[in-house]
Amino acid sequence: MHVERQYRELEKIEEIKVYNVNTLDFYQEAPRVMKPDKVRFSNIMKHVPTDIDVFLPVNEGEDFIIERVGWNILQRANINLEDVEYRLLSQCSPFFYDILIDDLREVYKTGETKALRIFYYISDRVKTLANVHILRDGEEVYLISDFKETKLEPDISAEEQKKQDNENKASLIEYFSQTGSYYKSRDEYVWTPGIYNIINRSKEPRDSYYNIIFDLVIPEDKPLVEELLETMSPETDTYENIIRISTPGGHIKYLDTYLYSKFDENGEEISHYGLFKDVSVDSHKHMTRPVDFMLNGFNHNSKLSLLVEPLSKRYEFSEGFYKIIEIPKKDYIHSEKIIENIAEPEARDNIMKLINGELEEVNEIITYNINGNEENQKICELFIERFTYGNKTHSIGFLTDVTIARQKQKELVESNATKNILIKEVHHRVKNNLQVLNSFLNLERRAYGSNPNKILDNMQARLSSLALLHEKTYNTTDFININLKDYIIDQDTTLQNLFTTKDIHFESDINEEIHLSMEIITPLLLVIDELTMNAIKHAFPDENQEDKTIYKKIDYVDENICELILKDNGVGIENPEKLVNHNLGWEIIMSLTRQINGKIEILDLDVGTGFKLTFPKTFNYELNGDE
Structure with a gap:
C-alpha cells in the first residue's frame, strides 16, 4: 500500500x-x-x-x-x-x-x-x-x-447515443481549433475533451473536483488567477486575460482565457463557464496548432474547403474557401453578408434558419455570385451541420466548388455514358471520408491520448492521401474504371515530400492495366498509408543506414484478383504475433481490408518486413446518385 x-x-x-x-x-x-x-x-x-x-x-x-x-x-x-x-x-x-x-x-x-x-x-x-x-x-x-x-458503461439509448455523437463532433472541433472549456456548478467541474488536448494528458476521475487548468498556471501568473478569484462578482461577471501554464510534459503554453459567472439574488455564485484557447506561438515550426495541421491537409485543393465553426466568430476555414469565393484571406470579413451572394432565395432562407437554430443542417447546391457579380458564378455544394454539446452550440461542414464537375455530369448524362453517376455521389464520398477521419481520430485519441504528437503524425499521411483522392476525383469523368498506377505515383510523391528528412526511397511497380473503382482505391490507399507509416517509424532505427527502401508491387493474380506486395529492407519484426494481436494500427488495417473483401498476411522474409494483400478487382456495390 x-x-x-x-x-x-x-x-x-x-x-x-x-x-x-x-x-x-x-x-x-x-x-x-x-x-x-x-x-x-x-x-x-x-x-x-x-x-x-x-x-x-x-x-x-x-x-x-x-x-x-x-x-x-x-x-x-x-x-x-x-x-x-x-x-x-x-x-x-x-x-x-x-x-x-x-x-x-x-x-x-x-x-x-x-x-x-x-x-x-x-x-x-x-x-x-x-x-x-x-x-x-x-x-x-x-x-x-x-x-x-467506477463502472462499465451500460447499453445506451438512442437519445444518449445522439448526445455522445454530438460530444464527438464537439471534440473534433475543439481538437481542430485547439480550444477547450469547462462548466462548474455545485463545486464540480465538467471538462470538455479539448482541455485534455491542450494540457497533453488523459482524463482522470478526480478532475471533476478541482480546476485542472489553474492548477498548472506558472508561478509568475498565479497573481492573475488570484485577481480572477477576487474580481468575479455580480458587478463584474466576465473576465478575459492571457495566462501561461506548464503542461505535465513541461511545455509552456499561452491560453486566451474567457470566464463568465452567474449569481443569485444574494450575490452568491451559482455557476460559471470557462473557455480556453491555446494561442501559443512556436517560431521554429510552420504549424503550431492541430487546426493548422488538419486544415493544411485540404489547402492544396482549391475546390474543397473545410469549415470549422462557420456559424461562429471563432471560425477556422481551409485555404480552399478563400479561393472559391475569390477573396484573399487577409481581406475577408466573416459576416452574414456573404449569404447575399447566393442566387437561390430558398438556400439563403435555409441558411438563415440554420443560423437561428430552426434547422440542424443544410445540404444545398448553390449558385454563388463572385463578389455579387451575376456574370461570374460558381456552382457549389454547401454542407453545414449545427449541433449542441453541453451548453454550447457548434457547427462544422464543407464548401465544394462543383462547377466543372457539374459540367462534366451534364456531358455524361447527355452522352448517356454512365447515367447512374451523379455528382452528389462524389460529395457523399467526401462526407464519408471526413467521417472515416473522425473515426480514426477517436480511436487513436483513446489509444494515444497522452501522446497527441503521435496522433498528428499518423493522421498526416491519411489526410494527404484523401486530399489527393478528392482532387483527382474532380478531374475525372469515370469513377468506376480508375487507373491505379496514376494514384500510386502521386501518393509516392506525396509521401516522399512528407518524409523527406527520413531519406527513404519509395519504389513502386504497378501494372498499368489495373483499373479499380473509387470504393476500392480509397481503402487501398489508406492501407498503404498505414503499412508505410509503420515502416517509416520502425523499420529503420539506424538513421545512417544506406539505401533505405520501401517497395511495393501491385499486379493481377488472375482476371479478378489483385495482389499488393509491400516490403522494406529494414530490421524486420521480432514478434509478428504481437503486432497482429496488440496493435491499433493493425486493427485499422484489418478494418480497411474487410471493406474491400481482401485478405492480408505477413510475409516471412530474410531481410526486412513484408505484407501481402489480395483483393478482388470488383465486388457487388451499387452506386446511387440519389442518396
Missing part, C-alpha cells in the same frame, strides 16, 4: 491517494474499551445513503473510540457493526488511523469542518472515490463520506 497527499489551495480541500489497499486491512480484531451507548440519530443514519461514522476522542484526540461506522464501509470490509464499535481506532483499524488521525484531531481541537477527497487506486486506475467531510458536534467527531464507484 502507498499513500500520497496533496492540498489544493483553490478548492480548499486535501486529496489523499491510496494505492493497492486490500479491504481485509480495513479492520482487525480488537477489544472493546467501553460499554455500548446509544448513538444520537442512529435510526435516522440507517436511512441516509451517505456513510456517517461517529468517533469519540480519547486523550485530547490522540486516539478515537469508534461509536458507529457507515454501512458502505462495513460492506466493503465484510464485517458487522458489532465487530468494530467501541474499539480504539488505532487498534481496530490502523489503516484508517494512519490516514485520518491528523485530520480528526485537528477538527476536534479547532471545531472547524474539514473536507477530504480520498481516491482508492487499483494499479493505476481509480476504483473508488470518497468525498469526505469531518465535523465536530459536542464531544463527538463525525465523518460523512459519499462513495462513487
Whole structure:
C-alpha cells in the first residue's frame, strides 16, 4: 500500500491517494474499551445513503473510540457493526488511523469542518472515490463520506447515443481549433475533451473536483488567477486575460482565457463557464496548432474547403474557401453578408434558419455570385451541420466548388455514358471520408491520448492521401474504371515530400492495366498509408543506414484478383504475433481490408518486413446518385 497527499489551495480541500489497499486491512480484531451507548440519530443514519461514522476522542484526540461506522464501509470490509464499535481506532483499524488521525484531531481541537477527497487506486486506475467531510458536534467527531464507484458503461439509448455523437463532433472541433472549456456548478467541474488536448494528458476521475487548468498556471501568473478569484462578482461577471501554464510534459503554453459567472439574488455564485484557447506561438515550426495541421491537409485543393465553426466568430476555414469565393484571406470579413451572394432565395432562407437554430443542417447546391457579380458564378455544394454539446452550440461542414464537375455530369448524362453517376455521389464520398477521419481520430485519441504528437503524425499521411483522392476525383469523368498506377505515383510523391528528412526511397511497380473503382482505391490507399507509416517509424532505427527502401508491387493474380506486395529492407519484426494481436494500427488495417473483401498476411522474409494483400478487382456495390 502507498499513500500520497496533496492540498489544493483553490478548492480548499486535501486529496489523499491510496494505492493497492486490500479491504481485509480495513479492520482487525480488537477489544472493546467501553460499554455500548446509544448513538444520537442512529435510526435516522440507517436511512441516509451517505456513510456517517461517529468517533469519540480519547486523550485530547490522540486516539478515537469508534461509536458507529457507515454501512458502505462495513460492506466493503465484510464485517458487522458489532465487530468494530467501541474499539480504539488505532487498534481496530490502523489503516484508517494512519490516514485520518491528523485530520480528526485537528477538527476536534479547532471545531472547524474539514473536507477530504480520498481516491482508492487499483494499479493505476481509480476504483473508488470518497468525498469526505469531518465535523465536530459536542464531544463527538463525525465523518460523512459519499462513495462513487467506477463502472462499465451500460447499453445506451438512442437519445444518449445522439448526445455522445454530438460530444464527438464537439471534440473534433475543439481538437481542430485547439480550444477547450469547462462548466462548474455545485463545486464540480465538467471538462470538455479539448482541455485534455491542450494540457497533453488523459482524463482522470478526480478532475471533476478541482480546476485542472489553474492548477498548472506558472508561478509568475498565479497573481492573475488570484485577481480572477477576487474580481468575479455580480458587478463584474466576465473576465478575459492571457495566462501561461506548464503542461505535465513541461511545455509552456499561452491560453486566451474567457470566464463568465452567474449569481443569485444574494450575490452568491451559482455557476460559471470557462473557455480556453491555446494561442501559443512556436517560431521554429510552420504549424503550431492541430487546426493548422488538419486544415493544411485540404489547402492544396482549391475546390474543397473545410469549415470549422462557420456559424461562429471563432471560425477556422481551409485555404480552399478563400479561393472559391475569390477573396484573399487577409481581406475577408466573416459576416452574414456573404449569404447575399447566393442566387437561390430558398438556400439563403435555409441558411438563415440554420443560423437561428430552426434547422440542424443544410445540404444545398448553390449558385454563388463572385463578389455579387451575376456574370461570374460558381456552382457549389454547401454542407453545414449545427449541433449542441453541453451548453454550447457548434457547427462544422464543407464548401465544394462543383462547377466543372457539374459540367462534366451534364456531358455524361447527355452522352448517356454512365447515367447512374451523379455528382452528389462524389460529395457523399467526401462526407464519408471526413467521417472515416473522425473515426480514426477517436480511436487513436483513446489509444494515444497522452501522446497527441503521435496522433498528428499518423493522421498526416491519411489526410494527404484523401486530399489527393478528392482532387483527382474532380478531374475525372469515370469513377468506376480508375487507373491505379496514376494514384500510386502521386501518393509516392506525396509521401516522399512528407518524409523527406527520413531519406527513404519509395519504389513502386504497378501494372498499368489495373483499373479499380473509387470504393476500392480509397481503402487501398489508406492501407498503404498505414503499412508505410509503420515502416517509416520502425523499420529503420539506424538513421545512417544506406539505401533505405520501401517497395511495393501491385499486379493481377488472375482476371479478378489483385495482389499488393509491400516490403522494406529494414530490421524486420521480432514478434509478428504481437503486432497482429496488440496493435491499433493493425486493427485499422484489418478494418480497411474487410471493406474491400481482401485478405492480408505477413510475409516471412530474410531481410526486412513484408505484407501481402489480395483483393478482388470488383465486388457487388451499387452506386446511387440519389442518396
